[in-house]
Amino acid sequence: MKTAMKYQWMMMIRSKWLISFGVLFTILAAILVGSSGNESFSGFARSTAALLNLSLLLIPLVTLLTGSLFLSGEKEDGRLALLLTYPISTRALIGGLYIGSFLSLLTVISFGYGGASIVLFLIGGGWSSFFFLSFFLTVLLAGIFLAISMFIGLYTSNRLQAIGVSLLIWAFFVLFYEFFIVGILSMVPKGWVLPLFALSIIMNPVELVRVWTITAMKSGTIFGPQLYEWTKWAESMNGQFVFFGVACIWMVIPLIFANFLIKRGNRDA
Amino acid sequence: MIRFFVVLAMIYFGLFVSHEAYAKTYEIMPNESLQQAIDRANDGDTLFMKKGIYKGAIHLDKSLHLVGEKGVIIDGEKKGNVVTITASNVTIENVTIRGSGGKEAGILLQNASQVVVRNNRIEDVHYGVYVEKGEQTRLIDNHISGRNVHFSKRGNGIHLFRTTKSEVNGNTITNVQDGIYLDWAKKTTITKNHITSSRYAIHFMYADGGEVTENDLTENITGLMVMATKNINIIKNTIEKQLDYRGYGVLIYDSDAIVVSDNELFYNSTALSLQNARNCVIQGNLISANHTAVHSLYENKGTTISENAFLGNVTETKIQGAPLHFDNGIKGNYWDTYRFYDLNGDGIGDSPHKIRSLYNRLLRQWPSVQFYFQSPALALLETTESFFTQAPALGEDRFPLVSSPYVRQTEEKRSWGLFAFGSILLTFSLWMFQYGRRMR
Amino acid sequence: MRKTFLFICILLMLTACQREQAYEPEEINPDIDVCMICNMSITAENYATEAILKDGTVHKFDDIGCMFEFMKQEDKENIAKLYVRDIETGEWIELEKAFFAYDRDYWTPMNYGVVSFASEENAKKYIEKEGKGQLWTYDQLLQHKWGFEQ
Numbered sequence: 001m002k003t004a005m006k007y008q009w010m011m012m013i014r015s016k017w018l019i020s021f022g023v024l025f026t027i028l029a030a031i032l033v034g035s036s037g038n039e040s041f042s043g044f045a046r047s048t049a050a051l052l053n054l055s056l057l058l059i060p061l062v063t064l065l066t067g068s069l070f071l072s073g074e075k076e077d078g079r080l081a082l083l084l085t086y087p088i089s090t091r092a093l094i095g096g097l098y099i100g101s102f103l104s105l106l107t108v109i110s111f112g113y114g115g116a117s118i119v120l121f122l123i124g125g126g127w128s129s130f131f132f133l134s135f136f137l138t139v140l141l142a143g144i145f146l147a148i149s150m151f152i153g154l155y156t157s158n159r160l161q162a163i164g165v166s167l168l169i170w171a172f173f174v175l176f177y178e179f180f181i182v183g184i185l186s187m188v189p190k191g192w193v194l195p196l197f198a199l200s201i202i203m204n205p206v207e208l209v210r211v212w213t214i215t216a217m218k219s220g221t222i223f224g225p226q227l228y229e230w231t232k233w234a235e236s237m238n239g240q241f242v243f244f245g246v247a248c249i250w251m252v253i254p255l256i257f258a259n260f261l262i263k264r265g266n267r268d269a
Numbered sequence: 270m271i272r273f274f275v276v277l278a279m280i281y282f283g284l285f286v287s288h289e290a291y292a293k294t295y296e297i298m299p300n301e302s303l304q305q306a307i308d309r310a311n312d313g314d315t316l317f318m319k320k321g322i323y324k325g326a327i328h329l330d331k332s333l334h335l336v337g338e339k340g341v342i343i344d345g346e347k348k349g350n351v352v353t354i355t356a357s358n359v360t361i362e363n364v365t366i367r368g369s370g371g372k373e374a375g376i377l378l379q380n381a382s383q384v385v386v387r388n389n390r391i392e393d394v395h396y397g398v399y400v401e402k403g404e405q406t407r408l409i410d411n412h413i414s415g416r417n418v419h420f421s422k423r424g425n426g427i428h429l430f431r432t433t434k435s436e437v438n439g440n441t442i443t444n445v446q447d448g449i450y451l452d453w454a455k456k457t458t459i460t461k462n463h464i465t466s467s468r469y470a471i472h473f474m475y476a477d478g479g480e481v482t483e484n485d486l487t488e489n490i491t492g493l494m495v496m497a498t499k500n501i502n503i504i505k506n507t508i509e510k511q512l513d514y515r516g517y518g519v520l521i522y523d524s525d526a527i528v529v530s531d532n533e534l535f536y537n538s539t540a541l542s543l544q545n546a547r548n549c550v551i552q553g554n555l556i557s558a559n560h561t562a563v564h565s566l567y568e569n570k571g572t573t574i575s576e577n578a579f580l581g582n583v584t585e586t587k588i589q590g591a592p593l594h595f596d597n598g599i600k601g602n603y604w605d606t607y608r609f610y611d612l613n614g615d616g617i618g619d620s621p622h623k624i625r626s627l628y629n630r631l632l633r634q635w636p637s638v639q640f641y642f643q644s645p646a647l648a649l650l651e652t653t654e655s656f657f658t659q660a661p662a663l664g665e666d667r668f669p670l671v672s673s674p675y676v677r678q679t680e681e682k683r684s685w686g687l688f689a690f691g692s693i694l695l696t697f698s699l700w701m702f703q704y705g706r707r708m709r
Numbered sequence: 710m711r712k713t714f715l716f717i718c719i720l721l722m723l724t725a726c727q728r729e730q731a732y733e734p735e736e737i738n739p740d741i742d743v744c745m746i747c748n749m750s751i752t753a754e755n756y757a758t759e760a761i762l763k764d765g766t767v768h769k770f771d772d773i774g775c776m777f778e779f780m781k782q783e784d785k786e787n788i789a790k791l792y793v794r795d796i797e798t799g800e801w802i803e804l805e806k807a808f809f810a811y812d813r814d815y816w817t818p819m820n821y822g823v824v825s826f827a828s829e830e831n832a833k834k835y836i837e838k839e840g841k842g843q844l845w846t847y848d849q850l851l852q853h854k855w856g857f858e859q
Contacts, residue, residue, distance in 0.1 A: 006708060013705030022698075045536070045558050046581045049643045056645040103701065111698035117691025127686035135694070175649070178641045185637050190765040193637055210644060221538060222560055224639035225514040225741040421739035421752035446752065468750060490750065514741050515750065522748050544748065 004083065004096025012070060012104035021062050022108040026115035028054055033120055044219035048130045052213055055138040056206055060174060063145035064152065064166040067101055071153025072162035090262045094255055098150060105142045133216055137209050140247055144205040147254040154261045173206045194230055205250050212243040303327050318364065328353045337364035344368045350377040351394065357382040365390040372424070374399035378406060386411060395424035397445065406435045415445035420468045429454040437462060451476040459484060473498040481506060491517045499525040509535040521546035529554060543569045553674060557581050566590045578603045578673045583643055586624050588663040589633060595666035603670040611671040622666040627654050629663060732761040732790040734801040737769065744771035746778050753818050755799045759792045774821030777855050793825040797835065800827050808832040809850050812842030821855060
């Protein structure tokens with residue numbers, strides 16, 4: 001497991017691509033937060049909304065692409081087959097690859113948030129606990145999408161396919177999902193609105209992290225009075241735990257599937 | 270001539286005597302009955318209350334001056350109104366009034382004019398001060414707080430019912446239903462009050478005429494609720510953190526000629542909502558960091574919004590009624606999201622600021638879209654749309670200002686917490702990079 | 710494909726059930742409920758009224774007068790049920806079956822001066838207690854010219 005982890009970490013952190021993303025993220029975050037006024041709150045404001053949206057848009061995209069590309073590349077170049085000959089279980093292999101990639105992503109996200117914070121400090125911004133919350137949830141989001149990307153990487157047969165599937169999944173989760181839900185909502189009776197919203201949050205990690213961040217900031221009032229009871233619950237300790245639980249499930253399930261894929265592939269080979 | 274002097278002398282003598290005869294000061298101890306002392310006194314007398322608790326409600330039906338030493342408490346023992354005033358020219362000062370009945374007031378004024386209520390502490394009451402009719406009531410520097418129950422079960426801090434020329438000045442009001450409620454009140458002046466933790470800080474109902482200046486309205490459901498009212502000037506107030514589900518900084522409903530100028534509307538759910546606001550002037554306000562800056566419903570005839578500064582609002586407008594006028598024909602507003610230049614240098618942007626929002630349109634069709642307020646997909650789509658489409662505008666600022674008319678004093682608050690957070694993360698990531706590169 | 714079809718069928722059936730269901734009044738939550746007509750938050754819960762539309766939308770009002778204002782605007786066809794409460798007991802009653810008392814000096818949230826009761830007896834008791842006002846049936850209420858009493 002350790003070998004696989006180290007291997008993956010080493011490969012990814014040396015990728016220029018990932019480093020350029022880190023720099024890009026830093027610049028964008030600094031511009032967004034710096035230009036949206038100097039008010040700093042622990043609640044929902046333009047700067048927090050902008051930073052949150054930046055994370056929600058970019059992190060899934062980059063994570064999906066890097067994760068799936070590395071794996072499908074390994075597969076295409078036959079290095080995965082080599083790794084599989086090592087005397088380790090597939091579970092350990094998957095775990096190692098996951099942790100290795102996760103560490104590299106964590107490094108890049110830390111770099112982005114750290115850099116943006118320093119820039120913001122230099123132009124005289126104030127501290128808000130939102131930064132920490134946002135950092136934590138962004139890392140979590142990366143963790144979830146990394147798991148999904150590993151599944152994609154193993155499922156697809158080459159790099160091109162991996163890019164295509166990754167982009168499709170990203171667009172669905174980030175861009176189209178909300179319109180899809182709103183479309184369904186407009187067709188079902190009013191009594192279904194609440195359960196459907198609840199389901200829609202569980203079914204999409206991007207939504208999960210968005211709603212989680214807002215409720216953790218206790219700014220759930222922006223969801224409107226229709227969701228009053230639900231928001232109260234979501235802002236409570238129980239609600240936050242459930243969010244965490246769902247996030248963990250989102251990380252574990254794709255990995256289990258990935259493991260299953262490798263095992264099947266092994267047997268076929 | 271002599272007759273004139275005689276008359277003058279008589280008047281002088283009369284005044285002198287009347288002072289001697291009537292204007293007495295009595296000292297009262299807590300073991301005495303306050304009501305009996307009031308009954309004994311005559312118009313114009315002063316009752317000076319010594320420190321201690323006075324039990325039982327009192328009724329002032331004479332023009333008395335009631336003053337407390339520090340630490341004077343009048344306890345109504347939860348029965349009826351604690352202090353009832355039915356005479357004009359009464360002054361009540363420096364006392365703590367507490368324990369009204371279930372639906373009654375700390376101080377009730379009935380048909381009494383020129384009454385002064387100053388520097389009192391009114392607590393554990395349903396209504397703080399309930400003024401029924403009467404002219405020129407002056408309520409100054411009082412502290413009013415209601416009971417710790419849900420706001421639907423509380424009374425109002427100051428309730429003015431059919432009063433004329435009342436003055437409400439420098440009061441601190443917390444934890445009540447509505448801080449100041451003007452029910453058919455005319456020509457009221459409301460200045461420098463501080464109202465928090467209530468439903469509506471100031472609530473107008475069928476009121477006519479008056480000034481609301483330099484009040485601080487924080488963390489209520491709604492700051493100013495103006496309903497079926499006319500001719501009110503709302504100037505230089507600070508209205509912030511109305512963050513409830515239905516939280517509004519200022520809501521003007523079915524009203525005429527309301528002037529809202531030079532206020533600071535900061536960090537509210539919705540800063541300003543216009544719903545059938547006719548001939549109102551919204552001018553020179555700083556509207557910043559709100560979730561929604563301006564909301565409108567129905568038609569707002571003759572209302573202009575100009576020379577305001579819109580800074581850092583999450584969304585600037587939510588227009589659900591007829592298009593709004595965002596300029597007065599000469600000047601518009603400063604929008605920090607305005608993206609055009611002022612090449613001729615006249616201080617006004619070269620292209621109108623058009624307000625159109627996909628989110629607004631979606632929301633009108635499907636109210637549940639509120640759940641996706643500022644979600645990444647919608648935010649992205651809105652930005653793209655603002656660049657390209659020619660969708661009909663929901664309002665237009667023909668003369669957008671290119672510099673803010675409002676200079677907000679920003680204290681330099683460079684935060685070392687931010688520096689620490691940033692450097693820890695940066696060091697961590699750089700170390701990880703190094704480690705990863707050196708690894709074999 | 711068959712699964713999708715089945716799912717849609719179930720969905721439709723459930724929707725049908727939902728439609729047939731009686732239009733029950735919703736509880737008032739003073740934290741968030743506001744009168745749909747006058748925009749005031751509903752604090753006097755027993756004076757609240759509700760109009761339930763055929764699509765299941767519940768509109769809440771703080772005063773019976775506001776509901777009548779709403780009835781003027783809304784197409785009669787869309788309205789499924791109208792509810793008022795007995796202002797003493799808080800019991801929900803259908804508008805047509807309620808009894809009313811009116812006096813211009815009665816306190817109501819918007820000062821329309823009309824209050825509602827579950828029974829004639831309750832209404833009479835209220836009129837007696839207040840020492841003024843007149844008893845109305847639903848038909849008499851319809852004759853009433855609504856307006857804020859000044």
